[in-house]
Amino acid sequence: xxxxPFMQARTWAVIGSAAxxxxxxxxxxxxxxxxxxxxxxAVAPPGDASMEARIARLxxxxxxxxxxxxxxxSQPRDKRVPGHGAAGxxxxxxxxxxxxxxxxxxxxxxxEYEQRFRNQSRTNQWGRDMAVRLTDNIDSEDILAVTxxxxxxxxxxxxxxxxxxxxxxxxxxxxxxxxxAYLATLGESVGRIWSTEIARAxxxxxxxxxxxx
Amino acid sequence: xxxxxxxxAACALAAGLAFMAAPSSSEAANSRxxxxxxxxxxxxxxxxxxxxxxxxxxxxxNMPQGSSVQVACSVLGDYEANTDDGWVRIEARNFRSGPASxxxxxxxxxxxxxxxxxxKTIHLPANGVGxxxxxxxxxxxxxxxxxxxxxxxxNVELSTIWFGQYDxxxxx
Numbered sequence: 001x002x003x004x005p006f007m008q009a010r011t012w013a014v015i016g017s018a019a020x021x022x023x024x025x026x027x028x029x030x031x032x033x034x035x036x037x038x039x040x041x042a043v044a045p046p047g048d049a050s051m052e053a054r055i056a057r058l059x060x061x062x063x064x065x066x067x068x069x070x071x072x073x074s075q076p077r078d079k080r081v082p083g084h085g086a087a088g089x090x091x092x093x094x095x096x097x098x099x100x101x102x103x104x105x106x107x108x109x110x111x112e113y114e115q116r117f118r119n120q121s122r123t124n125q126w127g128r129d130m131a132v133r134l135t136d137n138i139d140s141e142d143i144l145a146v147t148x149x150x151x152x153x154x155x156x157x158x159x160x161x162x163x164x165x166x167x168x169x170x171x172x173x174x175x176x177x178x179x180x181a182y183l184a185t186l187g188e189s190v191g192r193i194w195s196t197e198i199a200r201a202x203x204x205x206x207x208x209x210x211x212x213x
Numbered sequence: 214x215x216x217x218x219x220x221x222a223a224c225a226l227a228a229g230l231a232f233m234a235a236p237s238s239s240e241a242a243n244s245r246x247x248x249x250x251x252x253x254x255x256x257x258x259x260x261x262x263x264x265x266x267x268x269x270x271x272x273x274x275n276m277p278q279g280s281s282v283q284v285a286c287s288v289l290g291d292y293e294a295n296t297d298d299g300w301v302r303i304e305a306r307n308f309r310s311g312p313a314s315x316x317x318x319x320x321x322x323x324x325x326x327x328x329x330x331x332x333k334t335i336h337l338p339a340n341g342v343g344x345x346x347x348x349x350x351x352x353x354x355x356x357x358x359x360x361x362x363x364x365x366x367x368n369v370e371l372s373t374i375w376f377g378q379y380d381x382x383x384x385x
Contacts, residue, residue, distance in 0.1 A: 099325060102323065102325035102326040103325070103326075105326040105327075105354075106325065106326040106327055109326065109327055110327075142281055142316065142364050145280040145281045145364075146258070146259065146262070146280075146281055146282060146283035146364060147258075147259070147283065148259075177258055177259065177283070180258065180283065180285060180318070180362040181258075181283050181362070181364060183318040183320070183330045183332055183362065184283070184316045184317055184318040184332060184362045184363060184364050185316050185332070185364060186316070186318070186332035187316050187332055187333065187334040188332070188333060188334055189332070190332065191331070192329055192330065192331055192351075193329070193330040193331075193332070194327055194328070194329055194330070195327065195328050195330055196326070196327035196328070197324065
């Protein structure tokens with residue numbers, strides 16, 4: 001019985017691969033069970049000075065390698081590559097849960113954008129047009145259709161190529177729904193908007209946004 | 214029993230090695246893109262509007278009678294991927310006899326330290342399909358996630374979400 005020529009070739013390919021894998025596995029198993037075959041000149045007679053010197057050099061080299069590994073282990077890891085496997089995953093989880101770092105990062109970004117915003121000119125056509133557009137969107141039909149909670153108050157200011165928007169909500173849980181809808185309705189008006197929430201102890205919150213041209 | 218010619222065995226061995234070598238080349242990939250129907254990754258933000266939506270095998274459809282509905286969709290971010298060049302393509306189908314538009318914002322980041330949002334409008338021809346592409350989405354950190362919010366108009370279906378990430382380290 002004859003199959004398709006391609007199937008025959010594939011059959012031989014599979015047989016060949018299996019043979020190679022089987023041979024490799026057998027070789028590996030024999031190495032693991034009985035160890036590598038000793039080379040003909042591996043065993044030196046007792047008292048061989050040259051061999052003792054060679055072993056001493058090897059021991060010295062191993063100590064240097066060991067010291068290098070210890071040094072590398074004590075260095076802080078690159079945050080992006082904590083390693084692989086279970087140990088790497090564990091390191092990722094540990095790094096991810098750092099509210100203090102997140103809070104520092106939020107404050108740092110806020111300060112950076114605020115500084116950049118304050119350095120910009122107030123008299124700018126793009127800024128004036130954008131302020132009108134962003135204000136119009138605050139209670140647009142699209143948003144009113146999909147969210148019930150509106151901000152209790154807001155402040156909006158646009159300058160050379162940035163806008164700053166602050167929306168206050170009595171209930172911070174309402175803020176996310178409105179914010180998501182508001183951002184979606186902005187269409188092509190701004191390229192990127194960085195947003196963050198500043199929550200207060202009484203349950204209210206401010207959503208602060210910086211929009212970039 | 215038929216003897217196997219040496220040349221045939223050699224060819225089989227070479228082909229076998231080639232088959233074995235093929236998967237290893239994909240281990241060094243530096244990009245990954247995934248397609249998913251909106252049905253499996255999007256949800257209605259306000260459950261009281263859920264009755265207006267139909268979660269179908271080709272996407273989420275907002276029934277003709279009714280208003281726009283806010284839906285939020287999450288796509289998977291990879292820890293190993295770059296943080297500043299993710300991309301998303303969204304396709305939608307308009308069943309109206311006239312053109313329509315759908316507003317969406319793709320975001321990357323985390324509630325704790327802030328989110329980058331990228332608003333965009335998808336223009337949909339009458340009885341046709343439209344799409345929009347977001348590039349260079351910056352999630353700011355390897356722990357940042359990606360999200361999509363769309364205001365789905367009536368008689369429009371949010372169909373396919375195509376999402377991709379790059380990895381300069383070649384680990385994804």
